[in-house]
Amino acid sequence: MASQTFIISSSITFVQEPPPVLFEELAVVPKNYQHILALSFAVKEINEDPQILPNHTLGFHIYDSYFNAKRTFHATIQLMSTVKKFAPNYICNIQNKLMAVVGGLDPLTSLHVATMAPKExxxxxxxxxxxxxxxxxxxxxxxxxxxxxxxxxxxxxxxxxxxxxxxxxxxxxxxxxxxxxxxxxxxxxxxxxxxxxxxxxxxxxxxxxxxxxxxxxxxxxxxxxxxxxxxxxxxxxxxxxxxxxxxxxxxxxxxxxxxxxxxxxxDLPGFKSFVKSRNPSNTKGDGFIRDFWQQAFGCVFPDPALDKMDGDVCSGKEKLENLPGTCFEMSLTGHSYSIYNAVYAMAYALHSMCSSRFIHKLLVDKRELNFQDKHAWQLHHFLKGIHFNNSAGDKISFDHNGELVAGxxxxxxxxxxxxxxxxxxxxxxxxxxxxxxxxxxxxxxxxxxxxxNQVQPLSLCTEHCNPGSRKKMKEGEPFCCYDCIPCPEGKISEQRDQNDCDKCSDKDYPNNNQDACIPKAITFLSFEEPWGISLSCLASALSLITIMVLGMFVRHHNTPIIKANNRDLTYTLLISLLLCFLCALLFIGQPGKVTCLFRQTAFGIIFSVAVSCVLAKTITVILAFMATKPGSRMRKWVGKRLTNSIMLSCFLTQNGICIVWLVTFPPFPDTNIHSFAEEIVLECNEGSVTMFYCVLGYLGFLATVSFAVAFFARKLPDSFNEAKFITFSMLVFCSVWLSFIPSYLSSKGKYMVAVEIFSILASGAGLLGCIFAPKCYIILLRPELNNKEQLIRRKS
CATH class of the missing domain: 3.40.50.2300 (Response regulator)
Incomplete structure (x- = not known):
């Protein structure tokens, strides 16, 4: 097979003469000379490799684009013309076939004629x-x-x-x-x-x-x-x-x-050695090296036509590796590397075309193989399927769009x-x-x-909005320009430059800087905290006093002062007050299902018993006084039957209200997450608020009736008359519970519980102190007044 030459034309920007500018000191340093060397090095390697294009020689022409699209078009038409005449599509007397063009650096000068390009x-x-x-x-x-x-x-x-x-x-x-x-x-x-x-x-x-x-x-x-x-x-x-x-x-x-x-x-093996070997004195066929050498080293070669030369004379022994990197680099740049790979891609495509079934058919038919009859566009089919490893070990291939697969x-x-x-x-x-x-x-x-100063640069229209603030857009400016404003109360921003602030979950609350959510503390009125300790100690003390009073009354149960005031009612009242003080302890501690279910109902029922005892005592005093009048019919009403009836009716009414409450909508343990920003309060949800106030309302009704009756009987002439003491006790009781309602409604969380406990203890203490303190005084300190004569004595 005869040896044939394939021509690869390369359009490389290499300015041999400076374009017109304004400075006398302007000098062109053609750094792109490395691209020429990469092209030459690739062609040299291919021609020396018998495995790629055997019996064929690869050659190249170089055209300078001068950064100019017009010159690129001109060079393109020249490629398709005869050597001596500018006649497009007219080629004669030429033995070397042009097969491909490797474009230059710039898109304006290369993409005009490119059919394949890297992916941008x-x-x-x-x-x-x-x-x-x-x-x-x-x-x-x-x-x-x-x-x-x-x-x-x-x-x-x-x-x-x-x-x-x-x-x-x-x-x-x-x-x-x-x-x-x-x-x-x-x-x-x-x-x-x-x-x-x-x-x-x-x-x-x-x-x-x-x-x-x-x-x-x-x-x-x-x-x-x-x-x-x-x-x-x-x-x-x-x-x-x-x-x-x-x-x-x-x-x-x-x-x-x-x-x-x-x-x-x-890095390509052998490329640096190839570059170092370039020298104006021993490099033939390189029409660029002398101009490059003079411009890069700032010297001139002797010209026999000139008698005198300006500047230093080029010796030809200058070293390329001594040039600064801004003028020339020994290491391969990305563009030079691309030129090297492009030449190899062309060569492998030509190799594939040589090995195609079409060529095989020509050989079978014994027809002469002449690549001058092949068209350049036929190379595209083989070029798209090319994939190979270059001498540096990188894999070179194209995708289905003909774009180079490269990073x-x-x-x-x-x-x-x-x-x-x-x-x-x-x-x-x-x-x-x-x-x-x-x-x-x-x-x-x-x-x-x-x-x-070696600190990572920032590039912002506005400084970052720190956590705890948010961006506020400036009207008429890009969205990167904004003001930073603090997050509103109750919201946070955890990251920089947030557009909006976020609410914490119900179980969290914002910290002081409003840049993080903190888990809320779980609280309730416990026995360990000061309020819990104080109220439990007070309840225990009142319970102990009540027990002591009850013991005293039991010990002196046969004395006139105890007999005169209905001994059974007195014991019942004391026991109910004791239970009232003890039931206050149900309100302290972590709320549970049982405690929530019974603490309000127990309080309501027990207090209704206590108030009904007071009411019965008052009515008994009035009836006893009226029964002493001659011919009075009230004597038949005086006795245990009346007091028991009063107590039972009051108890059953309150008990009925509580049963309806428990059946319809009973209290239950709940978590209060809204009353306090930093706390989750464990409390008892009263269920039906209406039923809760019905219980309190009924107690208020009994207390009001007791107060009215006691007030009517407060001046009855009897040394042991309890009416005036009951009047005062009911006044205290009503005052406590009237003040309880606004205090309760204005309190939150565990402080609502503390208010109710205090009201229970205060009202119970009022009953205990006002009714039983005078009797204890007589029993302990004035026993001489505790006799029958005092019982029947009238006011003068």
């Missing part, structure tokens, strides 16, 4: 992930002033907004096209630089062609209001942009700490004081991994701009 949506997602990771929500966007810059804005703006990122403003930078507009462009660039520098946004996302970096470095140099200490920014640049130098006097401080998205690259590296640009340029890989975007692991960043490795 992954890069957009990476920028968003980077912004969200560091909390940069107030940013500036700087783009090229073309359709691709506009497409970038239209794509990312809604996505950024949905994720809480605001754009302070968008600036579009145009490149130089003619000498006449250079002043205007530079003036515009200066204004952009000053606007960005004065902005509160500390993060600038730059999207555009590679030349944009050059203008970024010119902007600060040309700014009219430049200061010695420029405010630093975090620049995030996209993969299309490369660090390029075009002048000697340019600003490097602005690019220190840049975070750059670059196409994933790796991005996040590179930190570092400029040392001696102008040495370093690239440090600080993160990556891996499309092959799980979505939650596609983005990764090592923030501790990042070197920030010196303005930030």
């Amino acid at each position: 949506t992954l890069q957009y997602a990476g920028i968003l992930s980077l912004l969200l990771h560091f909390g940069w929500i107030w940013i500036v966007i700087l783009t090229s002033n073309d359709e691709y810059g506009e497409r970038f804005v239209q794509t990312v703006f809604p996505v950024f907004s949905r994720n809480g990122i605001c754009i302070a403003f968008i600036e579009r930078s145009s490149k130089f096209t003619t000498i006449t507009d250079s002043h205007e462009r530079l003036e515009k660039g200066s204004q952009i630089h000053e606007k960005v520098s004065n902005s509160k946004a500390n993060v600038v996302v730059a999207y555009g062609e590679s030349y944009l970096i050059v203008f970024l470095r010119w902007f600060s140099y040309l700014s009219k209001h430049i200061t010695n200490k420029q405010k630093g920014k975090v620049w995030i640049v996209t993969a299309q942009m490369e660090l390029t130098s075009m002048v000697y006097h340019w600003e490097t401080d602005i690019i220190h700490g840049v975070l750059s998205f670059t196409i994933h690259s790796n 991005f590296d996040i590179i930190n640009w570092i400029i040392s004081p001696n102008q040495t340029f370093h690239r440090v890989k600080v993160g990556k975007i891996d499309p092959k991994g799980p979505p939650e692991q596609a983005f990764s960043i090592s923030e501790d490795v990042i070197t920030w701009h010196k303005w930030f």
